[in-house]
Amino acid sequence: MSYFDVASSAPLHPVARQALHASLDEGWADPARLYREGRRARLLLDAAREAAAEAIGCRPDELTFTTSGTRAVHTGIAGALAGRHRVGRHLIVSAVEHSSVLHSAESHRRAGGTVSEVPVLRTGAVSPGAYAETLRPDTALACLQSANHEVGTRQPVAEVAEACRAAGVPLLVDAAQSLAWGPVEGGWSLLTGSAHKWGGPAGVGLLAVRKGVRYAPQGPADERESGRAPGFENIPAVVAAAASLRAVRAEADAESVRLRELTDRIRARVPELVPDVEVVGDPVTRLPHLLTFSCLYVDGETLLHELDREGFSVSSGSSCTSSTLTPSHVLTAMGVLSEGNVRVSLPLGTPAEEVERFLAVLPRAVAAVREKLGAPAGAAATVSPSGAPDALVVDALGKRCPIPVIELAKVITEVPLGGTVRVLSDDEAARLDIPAWCEMRGQEYAGTEPAAQGTAYLIRRVTL
Amino acid sequence: MSYFDVASSAPLHPVARQALHASLDEGWADPARLYREGRRARLLLDAAREAAAEAIGCRPDELTFTTSGTRAVHTGIAGALAGRHRVGRHLIVSAVEHSSVLHSAESHRRAGGTVSEVPVLRTGAVSPGAYAETLRPDTALACLQSANHEVGTRQPVAEVAEACRAAGVPLLVDAAQSLAWGPVEGGWSLLTGSAHKWGGPAGVGLLAVRKGVRYAPQGPADERESGRAPGFENIPAVVAAAASLRAVRAEADAESVRLRELTDRIRARVPELVPDVEVVGDPVTRLPHLLTFSCLYVDGETLLHELDREGFSVSSGSSCTSSTLTPSHVLTAMGVLSEGNVRVSLPLGTPAEEVERFLAVLPRAVAAVREKLGAPAGAAATVSPSGAPDALVVDALGKRCPIPVIELAKVITEVPLGGTVRVLSDDEAARLDIPAWCEMRGQEYAGTEPAAQGTAYLIRRVTL
Known part of the structure; x- marks a missing residue:
């Protein structure tokens, strides 16, 4: 059985598991309390914050632990927009952001704000020039992902950050898909992440807000996490998140080379093995472990079932796999084929043989789906x-x-x-x-x- | 070392630990995915929801898992207020609610809503009659805790729920402190809870919303948890929360009798052993494991340090232990002494000998603090x-x-x-x-x- 959907959620990294087990005994008490159990919990929380901040490239007091990457995005966007409401109510997002960013934008629009969506090239990347042109005097916040979660294309964050800096607009970078591979380059103002994407536990998100960025927490608050993330801290999970981020970073250099070879091979072989396939996303400026292709005349959901039966877990942006029967907004924004869409995202340590087996199985699976669909179509x-x-x-x-x-x-x-x-x-x-x-x-x-x-x-x- | 502050956070129950370990292998994938890892995660999530719903006394489809009890309260209050905004913007809370409820009320007030705070008797309980009189035609929501977190007094939830029902107003019950001991009686409309209070892991809250209650989720949403709690589900923690709730309920009958004897003994002995002490909270209608007393002429923070040195972890509502240097709002609302305040909340299984040792240590500790304070006061x-x-x-x-x-x-x-x-x-x-x-x-x-x-x-x- 090969799990090739680490972009949805990664299996728990062994270091995360160890850290979680170890800190269950020490990290359950309230870190705000003065007694020994509370002090121990506080020490663990502080150490985890130090480690995670170092990995992200920020100061510990700039980093808040939230309860998910989604929550980090919702919280960060709301706080940054409110912090600059005197400047204006204009928000910029790219058309291919994660749904958490787009949901925040939708919420902002419902509340009377304005939103500009920067389109993307056929590769899935924004053009830094096009992004810069969207900046306005009333822009309160700009958002750009570090890399796309569906097609793996890396975004030109440093250039866009520079344009934002010149315009005096803070840039929030959703780094959920890329943090395992290294810190985000460039002058970002806010950054979000999600531990279960890098092999940390569920229940931990990161929100970094640079000193000097105007920020006003929204909604009911308490004294935890500097007033930015209410609710009892989940310290064992936070410790596991920080420890596993360090651990995956230690593997990142070697694994990024190895996985890039594997995904390059899939990108090259799939169009040779399967007729009528479009491999999408930037072939070079991309995450090392992720690739996406679409197959003409194929029902994505049926193909996923065929691959699942063969022992491969992948995901799809085809309309048939969405509850709303619309294709992925990412593929739509890129203007690429959405039918028979398959995203492959390899976990750390994926053996080359599993990839070969995938390449052996895929043509059969696609052919089977096409055969099934071929007959009824004519009659209908x-x-x-x-x-x-x-x-x-x-x-x-x-x-x-x-x-x-x-x-x-x-x-x-x-x-x-x-x-x-x-x-x-x-x-x-x-x-x-x-x-x-x-x-x-x-x-x-x-x-x-x-x-x-x-x-x-x-x-x-x-x-x- | 005796940890007597389970009302802040309980050590992880062995069943929670087992369930967490077991489900780390099965519950890390995205339950929205169709492949085997996703289906397994979904099965775990569904089973946990069934179990928790049964323990609470609601239907599984009425129950949402949130990321903390605080988040459940914030989410539930915001959703219920928005669901009935056409009725009016009046919110009722008791004066002794948990800070998460009061923070929500404050947030509602800042947004232009009105809030009535129902006072409490010297026992810490609201009078059902006084509560009923606060209900108005424009009341959108009423809130009442099941039992108080600082003094243990149980609230007359069933009577207040009946008054709310008669007035057509939904009642939200914050049951964070009492869920370990049994379901909340009476006709509540919304209910919240927090797993780490009963020995479950941090990172799991419960929000139950009865069918038929008008409810409009606020803020950016996604498709998870019926659109009521955005962000990736923390399934291992949810499984551990549900399993441990069942486990503590199995112990509840026996332990409630045993712990009540121990807390009755502390309530009786402390005034005999320590001069100038006021034991607060209802002596009968209360949680079995929690009691609170205050000592005249004593600095709460110093007393906590003395007790910590002797191996006892307790908390205090004295002003010196709060970051704002104000006494606990609960003690204030009750009109009772706040200086030298000590809350003792016993974990399941606390041996009687630990309680005896506490009774042996406490008089010395109080006397030491009083002696320290006695001298400088006169000169000053x-x-x-x-x-x-x-x-x-x-x-x-x-x-x-x-x-x-x-x-x-x-x-x-x-x-x-x-x-x-x-x-x-x-x-x-x-x-x-x-x-x-x-x-x-x-x-x-x-x-x-x-x-x-x-x-x-x-x-x-x-x-x-």
Whole structure:
């Protein structure tokens, strides 16, 4: 069994486990109390803060332990926005931030604030110039992840931080995906992290706020964690988080080289082994352990089940794996194919043989899904060549990803060169996958038209 | 070494430790994922929710796991207030709630809401009648703890819940101190709890919201915990919390009898062994394991240090042990002595011998503190019998608890029967402790007068 989804959550690192066990005996008391059990708990908490601050590259008194990375993001954004409310209520985020950042932005918008979403290139990275142009005199806070959680692309944090510094705007960096590999470079103002992403326990997030950054904690507060994170401190987990961060950092140099070779190999081999695949994300400026690809004519959820049966745990940004039946906002912002999407993120120490086995299994799994989907699609499609070549219509209403694209692919041969086919679809994924299919197949995507039901997608045949 | 402060935080119960260890291997993955590690995590989470819900007396789908008891209170109050904002913005709390409830109330007040604080009797309990009278047509939410965390008094939750039900107002019960001993009786609408109070791990709180209660989650949300508690679930800790709650409940019947005998013995023996002591809180309607007393002429912090040196860890609501130098709001609301305050809360399984040793040590410790304080107080006091007996003034400005009361006690013999002494003090504790001293000594407390500095407390000598 191979767990290849460390970007969702990493198995507990052995050092985290040891530290957790050891500190359960010493770290359960209230660190605010003056008696010996309280003093011992306080010592553990202080030592953990020192260690984590050093790993992040901040002062211990700039670092707050929260109860999750999500909570660190929510807390940090709210506090920074409130600290600068006199400057304005404009918030900047990239279009590919983690949902915790986007949820905070949505909450800010509901409360009357304004939000700008900086678009990304097809690699998933923001352009530092485009980011800088979004800065305004009323910008209270800018947010940028250190690296993307779905495609692994590293963001140009140092350049964006420099632009923010020049504009006098604090930059919050969500470093949840990259902290295992090293501190975040550049002049960030606030930084967030999440322990269970690097092999620490669940229940621990990090929020660093640089001295001098205007910050006003929101909501009810108490005296714990400098008034920035109310509630009893979870000291055993905090100790385990700090210890495991140091431990993974000690392995980071060697493992980043080794895992990068493995992910480079997957990136290179998958398109050779599986037809009609798009590997997405920046091929170079990326996290060493993470890669993502999408497979045409494949249902992501079914593929995940096939791979799970074969002993591989991966995740997907396809619409069929989301509760809202919309494709991942990251893939959408990048404008890449979302159907049959697979994210592979390797844990530290993944043996090369597991990767080879994955490469052996994947083509079979994809072929099996495609075979399953191939038959019903034809029967379900209603092709109506009613006179003029322009009037060819594929009615894919009520069909979910990847069926609309499969039906389009089947009918394209019937379209004369220069002619157009309309695909009627009410599936959100079609909006992303039909243009992506055109790009991959060399056909021309001619936009959408309103339809009585759903949307009509226009495709012009320009390639034989 | 005897840890007698389980009301702050309980040592990890052996069952919690076992469950935590066991579920670290199975519960680290994302329960929202479809692969095997995710499914296993989901099974653990579901089973923990079933178990905890049964122990609380609610349906599993009414129960949300939060990251602390404090977070459960903040979240629950905010959600319930928002859910009924059309009814009004009036919130009711008792004067002796946990700080997390009072901080939420303060936050609500800052946001433009109104708050009524129901006073308590000298026992620490609210009167159900007084509580009912506070209910208004615009009351959105009422809060009442199940039992007080500082003095152990149980609140009349069932009666207050009935009054709330009749008025159509939801009642939130903070059950953090009592959940180990059994479910909360009566028709509560929302309930909160905290695992580390019953021997579960830190990092787990409970928020139950009955079906039919109007509830609107506040702040940024995600899809976890039904949208009520954002952030990655801490499943190993949740499993340990649920397992240990069942385990302590299995011991509750026997231990509540045994610990009640031990605390009854302390309540009876302390006034016999130590002069000038006030045991506070309801002697009968109380938690079995918790009791509180205050010692005249004693500095709480010094007494805690003396007891710590002797191997006893207890806490105190005296002003000298608070960062704000104000006495505990609970003791203040009860109108009882706050100086030399000691709270004893016994863990499950506390041997009777430890209690006997505490009773042997305490008189020495109190006597040592009193002796230390006795000498400097006399030299520092400025007694000015300037003509009329009414003009006797003790200048205790700049002196902290318990010095003002010590100086008052020294000078009272110089006051003729029927005469008055003025104590000038700028110590917040004097406001509570001078009237309490009068009560204990049978003298008449005649109120306060404004003074150039601090406050003048008037005491009339009516007893020889």
